[in-house]
Amino acid sequence: MTPLLEIKSACRYFGGLHAVEDFSGHVKRGERVGLIGPNGAGKTTLFNLITCFTPLSSGAVFFDDTDISSLKAYRVARLGIARTFQNLRVMPNLSVFDNVSIGALGALGHSPFAALTKRANYANDIGRRTWDALEQTGLQDQASELAANLSYGKRKYLEIARALALSPRLLILDEPAAGLNDTETAQLAEFVLRLSGEGLSILLVEHDMNFVMSLCERVMVMASGRKIADGSPQEVSNDPVVLEAYLGSEEEAA
Amino acid sequence: MRRLISISILLLAVLLVLPGVLSAVGGGYWFRVTTTIGVFSILTMSANLITGTTGLMSLGHAGFYGIGAYTTALLATKLHWPFFLTLPVAGVVTAVFGILLALPTMRLIGIYFAVATLGLGEIIHVTLLNWVDFTRGPMGISAIPGISLDGLFSASDITNYYAVAIIALLAALVLGRLTHSYYGNALRAVREDDQCAASMGLNVVGLKIQSFAFACFFAGVAGGLWAHTTGYISPGDFRFSESILILAMMVVGGLGSIPGAVLGAVILLGLPEVLRPIGDYRMIVVGAVMFFSILFLPRGLLGETSVLSVVRRQFGLAWDRTLNLGWRQ
Amino acid sequence: MFDVFFVQQLVNGLSIGLIYALMAIGFTLIFGVLNVVNFAHGEVYMIGAFAGLLAITQLAPPLFAVILVALAFGALAGFGLERIAFRPFRRFRDEASLKSKAIREATLLSSLAVSIIVRELAEKIFGSNMQSIPQEYLLLKPIEIGPLSFANGQFLIFGLSIVMLGGLQWLLKHTRVGLSIRAVANNPMGAAYVGINTERTIIATFVIGSTLGAIAGLIVGLYQGAIFPAMGFAPGVKAFVAMVMGGLSSIGGAVVCALILGMAEAITTSFFAQGWGDLVAYLFLVITLVFFPTGLFGGGRERV
Structure with a gap:
């Protein structure tokens, strides 16, 4: 192989x-x-x-x-192929949840028409993936926190969670x-x-x-x-x- | 349920209370002021999608607004198309122009994009001003038919009000769904860190173009509404200073915020009307308000919030952040 | 092929190009030091013209003194501008935030806001129309050389620009202020560590850049006979274009591109109607940004 x-x-x-x-x-x-x-x-x-x-x-x-x-x-x-960065590149103005959802969006695709027609399955899939990645990295309790408020160590996990959401x-x-x-x-x-x-x-x-x-x-x-x-x-x-x-x-x- | 209450409060306010109050205070003039505020609300909401949510500062929005206005004016005066055709066509034409013009500039970031859009806006303005055979140049286009439908309603201040109000609500709905959804998260990711967004699988250029196209569509529709409601347009309505006005409204209301966009339009257009002595110094007020809001309120008055959350908050339906993670679609 | 008309247009273009160059230098200096775009630079140009005009109508001094007045007001305007529109946004002193994206966009907006306020105030005070300029100060006396006819203003523009460009080079290369400016432009933190007063250097940059802009405004006002509150916008944009084309932080590049731009414009207006001339600058701007993002002469630059 x-x-x-x-x-x-x-x-x-x-x-x-x-x-x-x-x-x-x-x-x-x-x-x-x-x-x-x-x-x-x-x-x-x-x-x-x-x-x-x-x-x-x-x-x-x-x-x-x-x-x-x-x-x-x-x-x-x-x-x-998902990656993290040497100098952390979390998006400080977005919540932890939204940060991780970026990875899920990358995997499942993003279409304006899905947003306009409110395709429920799509949103649920992204939500589920995001929660999975958050739980894997133990960030689920800080999901609503702004990424800027996380400690340095947690931000590292946030980057990994975002990468994992890409599956x-x-x-x-x-x-x-x-x-x-x-x-x-x-x-x-x-x-x-x-x-x-x-x-x-x-x-x-x-x-x-x-x-x-x-x-x-x-x-x-x-x-x-x-x-x-x-x-x-x-x-x-x-x-x-x-x-x-x-x-x-x-x-x-x- | 809460959602339904908020929506009905919003609709009630815009469709019944506001026109009621306006006719009570004497109609005509105030309807026209409100219509202008409505048109600029649409413009600011649409510019907000590019500048506030996607993070590309656009200094040429008035140019796209002008394309929409001229498309409508020419279709309505030369081909005698009715408003329900001219408005969507104006939107589509503007979106197509927007994409074609902006396509090459999509690689640029930050101030370089801002300045490139300034250039695009001025190119459009200079073209409108000098292509006399087509646009009648500085003379402008007059006698543009108003919004009317045989047998149902005729052109009047109230018709104009309702046309603008309904389209503004539609724009708020569409732009709200684009902004406050996972798609909006993708756009915000482009704003925060485009390289990182690309490494997470987001098609950054595609997202930029889509947000530009939607924004230009609504700018075009707003231009069409302006042409129909005022009956006369000239290149002077679509100058750089109008782009700045739109930008100032966005900054005051809060970048990325849809109710903020409306609030910005109300403050910057409404205040000079209400406080007469200020009226003469309108642009100075615009500049001053913009300056102080950058200095003291970098997030604007409303920050990044949705229309419904503002209504909800007003009625004490405090909302639990954890319950609202993710977007229910 | 010797076409008198064509040569004439080229010379006109060259003199306008020199004016753009004077303004572009102001932009370039400020961009070099702070990495920000100063949108109020066009208003400094206007202030220079109005200061000169006021001196003329109130005191009627010799032209030399008028230029000194414009110079003083330009310096003052630069100082005030830095204080009002730029200083309040530099809350943090480290390099990352000194040249950060957030500061760039905040000062872009704040300088834009200041420029609106200044322009509109001028319109309230002087009216938005062109001001009348006493005949004897207009720089339009024809001077014939063979078949070519020049205005005396053109000679003044040539002479003054060359003096000022030379002076600037000398200033940057051989004076303390100039060295500090170059040091801060290169590395603000490093400059601060070796004991250069960054704040004062930034002010000096604004003062020098604005002085050049104000004098450009005055001469153009007198040469074209057009002094009005909104006069700074178009030259401001064109000077910006020249800066971008020249590679953003290269003064030489900006000057050369300003000359190219001025001549391109003069040639366009000789073939098409006057109004289309402005289009040239904007097309240059968009084309440069799109195809030559590092400027026409290459040179390194961070990601655009």
Whole structure:
């Protein structure tokens, strides 16, 4: 069986800067994959390429055997790739419920005529999906709260809830544990594990190595836009190339 | 049940109480003032869909209003079409123009969109002013037949009032459903963060175009009503300053709020009429009211509320937020 | 192919273009520092013209003094404008909010509101019609060079614009104020950290930009013989177009585009009726925004 997500020698140049260069990799169905690398390695750019936020300079991305490289971002989301953002992008002026309903709207489509004719089934479906996602993330009690009033930790869950309302097959998390304390990080890891248990494939960027090592089945390492290692957490953490990328070579350190 | 009560209060007020009061205070003139307020309410409600809900600041709404007015005026004077044909056609023509003109500008955000719509509005105004063969230029079009139907009713101030009132109610209904529904949530998501909305599967460009099309449709209908009720239009009615007036009404009433739009129209058009000495300084009042509401009431008088919730609140039917999550359609 | 009429039109276009350039610089400076559009810039132009006119009718001083009066009033108008329409909305000092979307839209509306108030007040005081200007101050004395005929105003426009553009370059490159302006435009937080008084720099930017606008207003008023309260709107929009075409924060780009715009307009009006001339600017505006969102000369810019 082909992997759910397959990246084939993806390249992205910004002028002379090679943000992502010849990156190949994949995520299998139900797999939890971590993507690590020093700052500025091109991880977020790679995420933007996968979700078609930024067009590829060359290469291709396949999702479930369909070439998504030239699709618009919203089409990719509807195919089943949902993401969260590194710098939280909740909509502060909308309620928690309305925030999450955006994901459900993305999945079920939005038509002005449904609103005009008051199609009841449609509204119920969106409502149900939204509540499901809220319950999954434990936000149901704050549903009527404005998103701006949530704590930082809760906002992280709000972003995940919004992504879950899309009913994705692949969930992409950009630094989910950043800014969380140890207890919160542990809770988040447990939560992600539960999602994965329900069959969701997960690709995440994270700087917290404990989080990545305990959670992910496989880790890809990026440095200067290239993939430098790919393997189980143990393999990767003992790889001299990876250590060098993180710590710098002897001469540089001296 | 509550819903039914609120709706009947609203209908009663607009269709019986208000005309009653207006004829009691002396009819004619006040009917015309109210009709103008009604037309601007429709305009402001429609502009609100783009600016308040979808978050695209439009500075060219008067241009689309002008397209609707000229379409109606030309159809009514040249082809002698009756109002029940001219108004919807004006709406559709304006919506088509709106889409065609706005299509290329949909990629723009924030002030760039605002300025592009200013340009579009002025292009329309300059065209109306200079295409003399078609629009009669600065002379304008006069003797536009009023709203009448043989054997049923003839053109009069009261007919005009009811035509405007009924269409304003319809516009409030349609725009209210678009705004206060899951579809409205999608539009608000575009306003709050368009990139994030796209990554959640919303077709941002499609939503922008749809909201623009609906807004232009009602702007066109409002233009048609203006042409029929006043009988005379000229390019001066559709200048940039009218776009600003519409914007000011929106800002005062509350961006994204439909009753706010009506309230804004009442305040900015009604006050100068009631307080005579202010009348001469109308645009100054508009500017001042706009300035102070941005400074002190950034959410406007009513914020993002629906018509019915305002009526309900007035009658003490406080509403439980948790019961009202999601939209019952 | 030497067509006298055509050359004449080009020269007329060039002088109008220089005026747009003077206004566009004001826009560009303010946009550079605050990332906001100052909708009241056209009113500063009008204030300059009216200040000059008042000086002429009350005191009848020499032209040089009239220009100084316009200059002073322009500076004053810029200062007041910043205080009233922009300062109250800068409640937070960090960079994110200093150039945030909310502030941009709030000040867009507030400067629009101020511009309406100022224009309407001027209409209440002076009436909305064109003011009569004493004959001896009109800059319309013909000067013949070969087959070409120029007005003396055109020479004044050329001379003054070049002096002011040069002066501005010198100011920005070699004075403390100019350096602060460039620093704040580049990075307001960084500028604040190295001890530049951001507030004062912002005021200085408004004052300099408004001075240029006010002088432009006065000269155009005298050259076209048309001083009226709504005179600032059209040049304001055109200067804005020039700024957008030039890439928003490039003064050189704005000047070049203002000249292109002025000439394009002059050429259009020589082929079509006068009224269609305005259409050119608006078409340029929409086309530039749509097809060259980073301005005609490229250059980086955040997402439009």
